[in-house]
Each structure stands twice: as C-alpha cells, then as structure tokens.
Amino acid sequence: MSSNVSLAVRLYGTEEQVEPPRVLRAGSLSAELEAGNLRYIRYRGHELLRAVSFIVRNPDWGTYNPRISNLSAEETDGGFRVTYDAVAADERQEFRYSAEISGTSDGRLIFRAQGRAATDFETNRTGFVVLHPESAAGQAVRIEHVDGRSVEGAFPELIDPVQPMMDLRALTHKAAPGLSVTCRMEGDTFEMEDQRNWTDASFKTYVRPLALPWPYRLAAGTELEQSVTVTVEDRGSAAAPTGGMVTVRLGGDAGPAPRLGLGLDPADAEDARAARDRLSEIGRFYLVCRHDPRQGHSSDSLRAAVEIARDLGAEPWLEAVVLSVEQSAAEAEIAELGRVAASLGSPFRVVLISPAPDLKCTLPGSVWPPSPPLDALYRAARRAFSGSEIGGGMFSYFTELNRKRPPKELLDYVVFTTCAVVHAGDDRSVMEGLGSLPFIARSARAIAGETPIVVGPSAIGMRDNPYGEAPMANPHNIRQAMNFNDPRQRGLLGAAWNLGYFSHFARGGAAAIALGGLVGAFGAVHARRSWPQPFFDAQPGLYPVFHILRGLARLAGRAMIATEISAPNLVQGFAARSDLGRELWLANLTAERQHVTIEGVGSVHGAILAAEDLEAAAADPGFLDRMERMDSVELEPFAVARLALQP
Numbered sequence: 001m002s003s004n005v006s007l008a009v010r011l012y013g014t015e016e017q018v019e020p021p022r023v024l025r026a027g028s029l030s031a032e033l034e035a036g037n038l039r040y041i042r043y044r045g046h047e048l049l050r051a052v053s054f055i056v057r058n059p060d061w062g063t064y065n066p067r068i069s070n071l072s073a074e075e076t077d078g079g080f081r082v083t084y085d086a087v088a089a090d091e092r093q094e095f096r097y098s099a100e101i102s103g104t105s106d107g108r109l110i111f112r113a114q115g116r117a118a119t120d121f122e123t124n125r126t127g128f129v130v131l132h133p134e135s136a137a138g139q140a141v142r143i144e145h146v147d148g149r150s151v152e153g154a155f156p157e158l159i160d161p162v163q164p165m166m167d168l169r170a171l172t173h174k175a176a177p178g179l180s181v182t183c184r185m186e187g188d189t190f191e192m193e194d195q196r197n198w199t200d201a202s203f204k205t206y207v208r209p210l211a212l213p214w215p216y217r218l219a220a221g222t223e224l225e226q227s228v229t230v231t232v233e234d235r236g237s238a239a240a241p242t243g244g245m246v247t248v249r250l251g252g253d254a255g256p257a258p259r260l261g262l263g264l265d266p267a268d269a270e271d272a273r274a275a276r277d278r279l280s281e282i283g284r285f286y287l288v289c290r291h292d293p294r295q296g297h298s299s300d301s302l303r304a305a306v307e308i309a310r311d312l313g314a315e316p317w318l319e320a321v322v323l324s325v326e327q328s329a330a331e332a333e334i335a336e337l338g339r340v341a342a343s344l345g346s347p348f349r350v351v352l353i354s355p356a357p358d359l360k361c362t363l364p365g366s367v368w369p370p371s372p373p374l375d376a377l378y379r380a381a382r383r384a385f386s387g388s389e390i391g392g393g394m395f396s397y398f399t400e401l402n403r404k405r406p407p408k409e410l411l412d413y414v415v416f417t418t419c420a421v422v423h424a425g426d427d428r429s430v431m432e433g434l435g436s437l438p439f440i441a442r443s444a445r446a447i448a449g450e451t452p453i454v455v456g457p458s459a460i461g462m463r464d465n466p467y468g469e470a471p472m473a474n475p476h477n478i479r480q481a482m483n484f485n486d487p488r489q490r491g492l493l494g495a496a497w498n499l500g501y502f503s504h505f506a507r508g509g510a511a512a513i514a515l516g517g518l519v520g521a522f523g524a525v526h527a528r529r530s531w532p533q534p535f536f537d538a539q540p541g542l543y544p545v546f547h548i549l550r551g552l553a554r555l556a557g558r559a560m561i562a563t564e565i566s567a568p569n570l571v572q573g574f575a576a577r578s579d580l581g582r583e584l585w586l587a588n589l590t591a592e593r594q595h596v597t598i599e600g601v602g603s604v605h606g607a608i609l610a611a612e613d614l615e616a617a618a619a620d621p622g623f624l625d626r627m628e629r630m631d632s633v634e635l636e637p638f639a640v641a642r643l644a645l646q647p
Contacts, residue, residue: 057124159194185205198399258505282550378390397466418440
C-alpha cells in the first residue's frame with residue numbers, strides 16, 4: 001500500500017477520524033456508546049434495540065452534532081454508569097443538556113436527559129429517539145398508551161406510509177425465543193414512524209407527535225426532562241447467536257438482470273463531456289437526463305445531455321419536472337417539452353414526469369400543496385411523447401411514493417429514488433440501511449402491482465432535500481447526514497454500497513436501477529470540484545465504484561441467478577450468466593475481513609478490488625478483468641470481488 005494515501009481515504013474518501021464506539025457491559029447486557037448515545041443494545045448477543053439517542057434537530061430537520069464535555073464512564077462487575085454534559089448550538093441558538101446512562105446485570109438500562117434552552121431555540125425535534133431493528137417487522141408487540149391502556153399489535157411487514165403506533169408510553173416485544181424486552185419512554189408523548197421509508201433499517205419511536213406544529217420554539221430558560229428505560233425478561237431459552245464464515249448458495253435462473261442507469265445533472269455536462277473516453281468504458285447503460293426549470297435547465301441543456309448520451313453510446317431517458325400548478329398550464333408545459341424533444345430527434349425512449357410540488361415532503365396529516373392532477377400529467381405526456389414509455393411516481397424518496405401513490409394503470413413504470421444519509425451520516429448507518437431494501441422492494445411492488453419498478457438515480461449522498469431548503473454542502477469533506485457530496489462515493493465503501501444496493505433491488509424485481517451519476521458528487525470518474533477529493537485531486541482517475549458499474553452494465557439483460565447469502569448484513573452479492581459462465585459479484589459491507597464459502601462449485605477464478613488497489617484501479621478500467629484461480633475467497637474491509645464459477 002502506498003505510503004502517501006491513507007487507509008481512511010482508500011476506504012471512506014476522507015481523512016476525517018472517527019472515534020470507535022466504547023462497548024459497555026453489565027453481565028449479559030451490552031451497549032455501544034457512540035457520541036453520547038447508545039447503539040446495538042444486546043442481551044446475550046441478541047439485539048434488543050438498534051439505538052437509544054437523545055437528539056436535537058434544527059428547523060430543517062438537520063441533526064446537531066453535540067459538543068460533549070465532562071464525560072465519565074465507569075464499569076463494575078454489577079453494571080456501568082455514564083454521565084456527560086452536552087451543547088447543541090449554531091450561530092443563532094443554543095440548547096444545553098446533561099445525560100446519565102446506567103445498566104445493571106439484571107438486564108435493566110436507563111437513559112435520562114435533562115435540558116435547558118440557553119436561548120430561544122427553534123427545533124423540529126428535541127428529545128429521545130428509540131430504534132427497533134428491522135428484524136421486528138411482522139412481530140407481535142404489546143403497546144401501552146399514554147392514557148394507560150394496553151393493546152396487542154404488530155410491527156408492520158410492508159412499510160407503513162404513516163405512523164403505525166401513536167400516543168406511546170411503552171412497547172414490549174420478543175427479541176429472540178424466550179427473550180422479551182420492554183422499552184418505556186417518559187417525559188412526553190411518543191409515536192412511531194417506519195424508518196424503512198428512508199432506507200433506515202429500523203422502526204423509530206420519537207418524541208413529540210408530528211400532528212403538533214413544527215418547527216416549535218423552546219423559549220430561553222425552558223427546561224425538559226425525559227427518560228428511556230429498557231427492561232429484559234429472560235426465560236433462558238435463547239441461545240447466543242453464532243458467527244463464522246459467510247456462505248453463498250446459488251440457485252436457478254431468476255429472470256433477466258435489471259438494466260443499469262446513471263444520472264446526469266446539466267451542471268456536470270461539461271465535465272462529463274471531458275471524461276467521455278473513460279466513461280465510455282462503462283459500456284451500455286441508460287442515462288437519466290435531468291430537466292428541472294427551477295434550476296435554470298433549458299432546451300440547450302437538454303440538447304447537451306442528449307449529445308453526451310449519444311457520445312457514450314447510452315440510451316437517454318428524460319426526467320422532467322413540471323413547474324405549472326394549474327392543469328392546463330402544466331399540460332401546455334409538457335406539450336412544449338415534447339416539441340423540444342422532437343427537435344432533437346425524439347431521443348427519449350422513456351420519459352419520467354413529476355410535478356414540482358411533489359419534490360417536497362408532506363408529512364402525515366398535512367395537506368398536500370396544490371398540484372396538477374397526476375392522471376392529467378401522464379395523459380399529457382403520452383400525447384407529447386407518443387413514441388416513448390411514460391414513468392411516474394416520485395423523483396424524491398420511497399417515503400413520498402408510499403404517501404402519494406400514482407395512478408399506476410396510466411404508467412409504464414413506477415419510479416422513486418433513495419438516499420442513504422437522510423437521518424444519519426455515520427458509516428455503520430449507511431451500510432445498515434441496505435437491510436431495508438428488501439422491504440422497500442416488496443412494498444413498492446405492492447404499490448405498483450404489475451407495473452414495472454424503476455429505481456434511481458440513487459446514491460449515498462442526497463441529490464435533493466425534500467425536508468429542507470437544500471442538502472448539506474459539506475465543504476470540509478466529512479461524514480454527516482443529508483450530505484450532497486458524500487466522501488464515501490470515492491472510497492471502497494462506496495463501491496461496496498453500490499453493489500449491495502443493486503443486488504437487493506435486482507433480487508426484489510426492479511426492471512431498471514440507476515446509480516449516482518457520471519461525474520461530480522455522485523459520479524464514477526473524478527472531476528475537480530470546490531470540495532476536496534483526497535488522492536483524486538492529485539491523480540485524477542476512476543473511483544472504485546466505476547468498476548462496479550462497468551461490471552453490472554455488462555450483465556444487464558442476462559439471466560440472473562438466484563443468490564442466497566447466510567449473513568446478508570455482512571456480505572452482499574449479485575450473480576448472472578455471462579461469457580464467463582456463472583459470474584458472481586460480492587461486496588464486504590463491513591470494516592472487518594470476511595471469509596466466504598461458495599457452495600456447490602468446483603473451481604473459482606476471480607479478481608478482488610481492496611484498499612491496497614486504489615491507485616491501480618483508478619488508472620485501469622479493466623482492473624477486475626484479470627482473474628486468477630482462487631483457493632478461498634477472503635474479502636478485506638469493503639472489498640469487492642468479481643468471480644467466475646465453474647461446476
């Protein structure tokens with residue numbers, strides 16, 4: 001490994017250092033302390049809760065990174081106790097709080113927080129958030145309401161578009177056979193939302209119902225006190241989970257592999273044109289040409305996008321935002337766009353349409369803003385683009401599709417995108433969110449019925465912010481929620497995430513999947529930007545994700561092979577028939593080495609892209625073409641592998 005490129009840059013695209021979590025233990029109870037909050041609360045190795053956090057959010061739903069002081073963590077044979085002080089502030093306002101966390105060997109954990117607004121403080125949420133893992137989906141739960149009533153319920157299997165549980169005081173569910181956990185939340189009224197909507201692999205119980213006004217103001221001097229108490233009932237029958245080698249089993253053919261797409265924003269057109277020779281190495285893909293008049297996009301920018309698609313041998317798709325709110329004006333706007341496309345030679349096989357108001361979130365219980373009827377827009381698009389297939393749904397996230405479902409009978413495709421950093425920006429949350437994708441795929445299928453599903457352009461970073469004014473600009477190249485330019489797009493983690501993302505939605509039946517873009521914040525090839533891009537600013541080249549895109553583009557339309565992975569949260573993969581026979585792509589989703597066994601195969605030839613290969617892969621589009629016989633498959637942190645399997 002070259003001495004002048006750090007491991008952090010190779011894996012994450014940033015030099016930002018992250019303090020490792022501290023594991024707290026009290027007998028069979030354990031939890032990880034991270035930035036003052038708790039993650040992965042377990043009992044005898046079984047996950048009880050994904051997280052318990054005291055958070056402070058600004059009026060744009062951005063989460064403050066608190067400044068923590070006076071941190072004390074003590075552990076004894078009987079338990080642990082953590083205390084600290086924290087400040088959540090920006091140049092306009094400040095909120096201070098103190099926290100105490102205690103755990104005992106009998107399986108009891110208490111997290112208390114007392115806070116005070118040092119200034120008038122505007123917030124969309126200040127208080128506790130509890131995450132139940134996605135494994136709870138479909139499981140029974142006993143619900144205690146604020147008024148003392150208890151009822152039996154269940155965590156939803158399909159993703160709930162609104163709050164599945166409200167007016168909450170406590171929840172009790174089974175974490176494993178013979179092991180139940182009660183989570184009691186006091187100090188305010190709590191309710192739950194299904195975070196799988198945003199690709200968070202959890203159900204989130206949070207303070208302050210969304211039916212109340214937001215943002216709301218905590219006047220200077222306002223005090224609050226809240227607590228979360230976790231209690232375990234252990235009947236002694238749940239064996240501790242076991243680890244070990246990851247096993248991959250291949251089955252029969254599972255339909256055609258999805259088509260691969262990439263996105264193009266007009267702001268990136270010149271750099272995409274300059275990188276034409278390298279981008280053309282990706283192969284056949286469709287190019288989603290964004291057209292949003294709110295951003296100054298015009299017929300000239302649309303012409304440039306079509307020229308770039310033709311230069312790359314890509315099939316241009318149109319993603320068009322309609323500004324007009326009144327129906328006849330919206331129909332006229334679409335008709336004019338059709339005339340522009342006709343003047344360009346009618347290049348768009350697929351035209352995706354969305355009214356501009358749908359690009360902003362409307363929370364449950366709120367009135368959707370004025371917008372032209374979707375059925376009128378889709379019919380207008382059919383008239384204006386008579387030779388094209390028409391797609392609709394949401395250019396924002398699955399969340400909004402789930403809450404405003406299109407008339408699918410008028411569409412050839414139902415579309416949506418996702419973002420990995422809506423609620424949290426740390427590495428583990430980004431990768432953890434891949435576990436929500438099978439649920440999104442099933443829920444999207446329930447919405448779309450027989451209409452094919454198209455996903456993307458999606459990336460780790462946030463293309464648009466439906467919940468605030470804009471994504472985070474991130475000039476300092478750090479990990480944070482709502483990042484526009486996320487550093488991991490350029491690291492090995494980004495390559496592994498993209499392969500995992502494609503694999504899940506391919507298995508979930510998506511007809512086409514668009515990942516990121518050509519250049520820029522979501523790109524596959526370096527182009528200089530205002531934010532730092534360590535290594536690549538000095539040696540421009542191909543990001544690791546380029547090699548994933550190149551491989552997946554070549555497998556589009558081939559016979560996909562059913563793939564079963566024993567630990568899908570650790571390793572993900574995608575297999576299809578190719579000129580190599582059975583071709584399997586694998587990604588290590590973790591920062592730990594993973595040992596993989598592939599059942600029922602004879603010889604394995606392959607190539608692996610690991611951290612030490614960054615420089616070579618950045619200069620060589622065919623880096624993963626040179627395969628060698630492999631006696632075993634060992635994947636270093638976030639490494640990706642291309643394997644040819646023989647009987």
